[in-house]
Amino acid sequence: MITRAGWGLAVASVLVYAAGAPLGYSQAAVLAVAGLAAVGAGALWTLRGARLEVRREVTPVKVARGEPAVAVLHVRNAGRWRHSGLVARDTCRETTVTVEVPSVGRRAARTVSYRLPTRRRGRTPVGPLLLDRADPFGLARRSIAYGRADLLLVRPRTVPLGPLRSGRQRHLDGLASRSAPSGASSFNGLREYVVGDDLRHVHWRSTARTGVLMVKELTDVNLPDTVVVLDTRSSSYEGDDEFELAVDVAASAACAVTRDRFPVRVLTGEGELVHAKGGPGEDEEVLDRLALVERSDRAEPPLHALRHAGAGGALVLISGGYGALADAAAVRRRFGQALFVHVGPPEAGAPRAAGVTVIEATDLDELAAAWPR
CATH class of the missing domain: 3.40.50.410 (von Willebrand factor, type A domain)
Incomplete structure (x- = not known):
């Protein structure tokens, strides 16, 4: 694709020729041909096949709103020629992140990293990644998409707070909850012994009176709900x-x-x-x-x-x-x-x-x- 600079040079070359040729200035034709040739050479430069292996990693994949998230770009040149003028463009929601990739020599690799915007909370697609290849004079550029879009989950920010200690219903010793975890110390009633109960919780007085092995049922007295x-x-x-x-x-x-x-x-x-x-x-x-x-x-x-x-x-x-x-x-x-x-x-x-x-x-x-x- 011809860039603005390329189109500008092409238009300027045509205008120089149009203005100088009728007046017999041979230099005008030379300048015009040189300008158009430069644009054509830039286009051919970008059309040349580039054997690049490109991989992007997003870390971390879950981040709190406003905290840093980084994309790491790995570029490897599998071809025989050095590649320069590479610009990576990544899209994160409505924001485009642009990063220049240093020149990559033959059989060499480069790694660059860049920050991703995390101001907005939500499921954020990152990509697709576009790698722009331009000629040395910036007259032409070619964009190639690599890989697929990654997913970044931007979550809410939090601050440490204390839990609100409030139970659902209360008896004389505190909260009575059948769903309370074991290990609490509040007495909430008696029930028959089942295999696996701790013998330390046997209520011997009730056992002697009823003739059935009875154990104390304990519930948590401070379970926030x-x-x-x-x-x-x-x-x-x-x-x-x-x-x-x-x-x-x-x-x-x-x-x-x-x-x-x-x-x-x-x-x-x-x-x-x-x-x-x-x-x-x-x-x-x-x-x-x-x-x-x-x-x-x-x-x-x-x-x-x-x-x-x-x-x-x-x-x-x-x-x-x-x-x-x-x-x-x-x-x-x-x-x-x-x-x-x-x-x-x-x-x-x-x-x-x-x-x-x-x-x-x-x-x-x-x-x-x-x-x-």
Whole structure:
């Protein structure tokens, strides 16, 4: 493909000949022929076959929003001629990253790396990779696509937060939960012995009275059960930055629970996004799911999602509008603790609701400072 410089030289050569030939200037014809020959030689230079082996690696494949992600480009010259004037162009969403590749000698290899934009959260295709080969004077350029597009997952940013210690229902000793993990120390009742029970938990007085071997049933008294609701209505946010912060807040609140191996449900205006039950590595699943959340004009209000959230535990509702505070207040009696996180600039005289802790967050550092301990 002829570049702008090549077309400019070709047009200039024609104009020089058109202006000088009628006046009998033989130099004009020489200059015109030389210019057109240079453009033709540049085109032939780029048409020459280039035996290049090109491979691109993206590392890491999952990254938090704003953190560095790097593409490493490996170029090997399998031909007999040195190749210079190579320019790699990679596309990452709507951004084109351009990097110059040093001259590659015969049977030699070059490796270059370049940063990928990670400001926008989501599944980000990287590529296809285009390698431009130009002649030494930049008069012609040829683009060749190599390989396939790689995938970069840009996930929400998080800050360390403490889990909200709030149980679902309580008895005299604390939380009564049939799903509580073993190893807790709260007495919750008696049941018959089954093979495998620890004999140290045998309740000898009841065994003597009933004639049946009875053991004490123990439950955890401090098991947090958290519901995180992210308002995904487009009307609740003034722009993309506020919504991205809201997703970061939701990720921070949910991961504070999953990293301690406790259950959490994440709900949006489209329904339940993920239900982590306290298993290992579930914080990764939470971040992967939240990486794909988008605003929507069809999203339901938070109160609609809360109707299917059950009762008990802690509630964290995140929104960019104060109107969602009323949704948290409407269901606060169903939860042991209720938090409303407003993202974006605070408003003077902002509303408050009894029984709901309101946190104003313009960034994640402010969230961490105001988070209950």
